[in-house]
Amino acid sequence: MPSFDPFNPPDLPTRYEAMAHFRQICPVAKVADSRWYAASYGGVMTGLKEVETFVGSFVDTSVLPEDEIPVSAIPEPRHGKIRRVINGVLAPHRTMHTDQFIFELANALLDEAEQSHQDTASFDLVQQYVDPIPSTVIAHVLGVPTEDFQKFRQWSDELLENQNAQLDGQPLTLTQTHPEFAAYIQHHIEIRRHAKDPQNDLITRFIRAEIEGEPLSDDMIRTQTINLIIAGNETTRNWLGNYFAALVDDAELYERIRSQPAMREKFLEESLRRDCPVQIVARAAMEDTVLDGQPIPQGDQVVFGIASANRDETIFENPAELIPDRSNLKKHLAFGAGPHICPGASLARLEARIALDVFCKRVSFVSVQAGYEFQYNPVFWALGLRSLPVNLKFAPKASQKR
Numbered sequence: 001m002p003s004f005d006p007f008n009p010p011d012l013p014t015r016y017e018a019m020a021h022f023r024q025i026c027p028v029a030k031v032a033d034s035r036w037y038a039a040s041y042g043g044v045m046t047g048l049k050e051v052e053t054f055v056g057s058f059v060d061t062s063v064l065p066e067d068e069i070p071v072s073a074i075p076e077p078r079h080g081k082i083r084r085v086i087n088g089v090l091a092p093h094r095t096m097h098t099d100q101f102i103f104e105l106a107n108a109l110l111d112e113a114e115q116s117h118q119d120t121a122s123f124d125l126v127q128q129y130v131d132p133i134p135s136t137v138i139a140h141v142l143g144v145p146t147e148d149f150q151k152f153r154q155w156s157d158e159l160l161e162n163q164n165a166q167l168d169g170q171p172l173t174l175t176q177t178h179p180e181f182a183a184y185i186q187h188h189i190e191i192r193r194h195a196k197d198p199q200n201d202l203i204t205r206f207i208r209a210e211i212e213g214e215p216l217s218d219d220m221i222r223t224q225t226i227n228l229i230i231a232g233n234e235t236t237r238n239w240l241g242n243y244f245a246a247l248v249d250d251a252e253l254y255e256r257i258r259s260q261p262a263m264r265e266k267f268l269e270e271s272l273r274r275d276c277p278v279q280i281v282a283r284a285a286m287e288d289t290v291l292d293g294q295p296i297p298q299g300d301q302v303v304f305g306i307a308s309a310n311r312d313e314t315i316f317e318n319p320a321e322l323i324p325d326r327s328n329l330k331k332h333l334a335f336g337a338g339p340h341i342c343p344g345a346s347l348a349r350l351e352a353r354i355a356l357d358v359f360c361k362r363v364s365f366v367s368v369q370a371g372y373e374f375q376y377n378p379v380f381w382a383l384g385l386r387s388l389p390v391n392l393k394f395a396p397k398a399s400q401k402r
Contacts, residue, residue, distance in 0.1 A: 004029075006037055006280050006303045007058075007380050016320070019308035028294035028302075035301045036294070041312035041333070043292035044304045047283060051337035052076055054283035057165060058381065058388060059171040065254060068173040070227040072340070075286075078211065082224065083343060085209045089137040089141065089202040092346040101140055102351055105133060106358035110144050114362070114394050122369070125248065126388040130240040133355055134348075138232030140223065141347065143201025144188055155181040155245050156233045159226075172225045175219070185222045202228070228344070236348045238277035238377070238384025239334075240355055246322055248368045248390050253322075258360040266324040268352050272310075273332035274322050279307040279338070307383065309333050365393040 004010075004018040020030050022039035031037045038044050047054050056062075057073040071082050109132060113123050123129070135149035135156075155178060165172045175182040188203055198204045206221040247254040257267050282303045285296045296302060310332045311319035317326075335342040342348070369389040377384045 004031055004037065006305065009279070009380060010055045012376075012383075016307075016311065016366060019305060019311060020313075022305075023312055028292045028296075031303070034297075034299065035303065036291075036296060037303045037305060038291060039305045039308040041309040041315045044306060044309035044333060045302045045337055047291060047302060048281075048333065048336050048340070051079070051338060051340050053286055053289050054304075055286055056301070058282045060284075061171070063170055064173055065219065067217045068175065068223045070174070071224055072281075074353055075271060076339075078309065080339070081214075082220075083340075085205050086202070086228065087198065087349075088205060088223070090343045090347055094139065095347040095350055098137065098141060098347070099350060099354060102137055102354045103358060104135070105136055106355050107362070109133070110358065110394075113392075116277065116386060123390055123392055124387055125244050125366075125390045125392075126237075126241045126385050129216070129359070130244060130355070130385075131237050131395050133240065133351055134233045134236035137236075137347070137351055138229055138253075141202070141232075142229065143192075143203055144185075148184075150231050151184070152233055153362040155184075156230045159230060160234060174178075174223050178226075179247050181226055182222055186218065189218055189221055196202050197223055231342075232344055232347070234379070234382060234384075235277050235342075236344075236351055238382050239272060239348065241354070241385040241388060242275035242383065243268060243271035244359075245368075245374060246275065248366050248388065251365075251367065254366060257356070258364075261357070261360075263324055264356055264360070265330055265353065266326075267322075268349070268356065269332065270322055270324045270326060272334040273316065273317070273329070274309040274310070276310050276332070276334050276381060277383055278381060279383050280305055306333050306336075315374055337379040351361045362394060363392045364395040366390050367392075 004022070009015045010018070019039055022037060027037050027040035027043050028036055038047055052075070055073065055075045057070060061069045061073040071079060071086065074082060103113055103393050109129050113128065131153055132149055135153045139146045139152060159174065159181065161177050162177050164383050189207065192198045192207055193205045193291045203221065203225060206216050206224065227236050247257065257263055267338055282301055283299055284301060288298050289296050291302065310316070313319055315331060316328070335345040367390060369391060372389055375386050377386045
């Protein structure tokens with residue numbers, strides 16, 4: 001059995017080879033003391049759905065103050081009560097109204113590139129187009145200044161780079177890990193608390209919410225807001241960067257997607273499956289249990305291989321290929337599954353679709369710059385790009401209208 005540390009994954013080819021081996025030989029494998037890796041679609045699906053059996057995150061949150069545990073690691077029934085507040089802001093019927101904002105933002109970013117180059121532009125597609133979109137949109141949705149998107153992007157990166165930080169052997173809260181980010185959110189909590197006519201955004205809803213008759217503490221509001229900014233920024237930009245990487249590396253595929261708008265939604269779902277932006281999630285077993293035939297002792301950590309499940313040969317034929325015509329496109333687990341499925345999935349899909357639509361209408365040709373080697377971000381649980389230098393040619397103005 002190959003050596004495989006999901007918290008320190010090897011290069012992509014080696015990683016996917018190891019996943020395939022586990023799926024075939026040992027779908028739930030012990031990869032460290034008290035840590036298991038679940039590789040099969042069935043095992044990962046079970047773990048994601050059994051939210052009372054598998055709870056937690058990458059670090060031991062049991063030692064953190066209750067109000068400073070990110071929502072993904074909060075056990076039921078408290079988790080569901082907090083999720084209802086979040087869902088009230090991120091539900092499709094609310095986020096759909098951001099489509100014009102996203103459309104104008106995507107066009108503005110390409111306007112900058114087009115104004116700088118009369119013909120063929122040299123452009124970093126990730127840094128100048130992909131990265132600003134999720135950071136700005138999540139700021140818009142949460143009700144904080146969109147002009148601060150650069151701060152969110154920087155602070156999110158810094159928090160993720162230090163997500164396993166400890167003090168005296170204990171994990172740090174988000175506030176302790178990044179006091180500047182926490183102070184920024186606390187400032188906006190105070191603004192809304194004293195506003196005569198507060199806007200109906202997430203922070204305001206948190207302030208007004210009660211759980212079992214008690215208002216949420218500032219620690220809780222701050223923790224969940226920061227967590228949502230990180231999630232809304234990191235995962236969505238990874239997805240956008242991954243699907244653009246596939247397009248710029250295949251001129252025929254780009255022309256197909258550009259000329260056939262009806263194929264775009266299918267392409268986006270297939271890119272989520274094959275190049276999953278969240279490769280793994282980790283949960284602790286709250287009781288002795290059995291997963292995919294393997295006994296798991298209470299307290300052990302299970303790393304659920306979402307990327308591996310999305311390439312399970314028993315579910316997806318030729319899983320390493322990007323095939324937008326698949327009949328079971330939406331069976332992928334990129335957004336999770338069960339009651340804790342990603343609350344921002346509809347917003348992420350909206351951003352991805354509009355970013356692609358605008359790009360296809362504005363850009364007639366795109367190719368990766370010669371000699372560039374894909375540079376992936378250093379976040380161990382993620383798959384995404386930190387840069388993607390391309391050459392692109394803009395379409396005539398008359399064809400760019402919405």
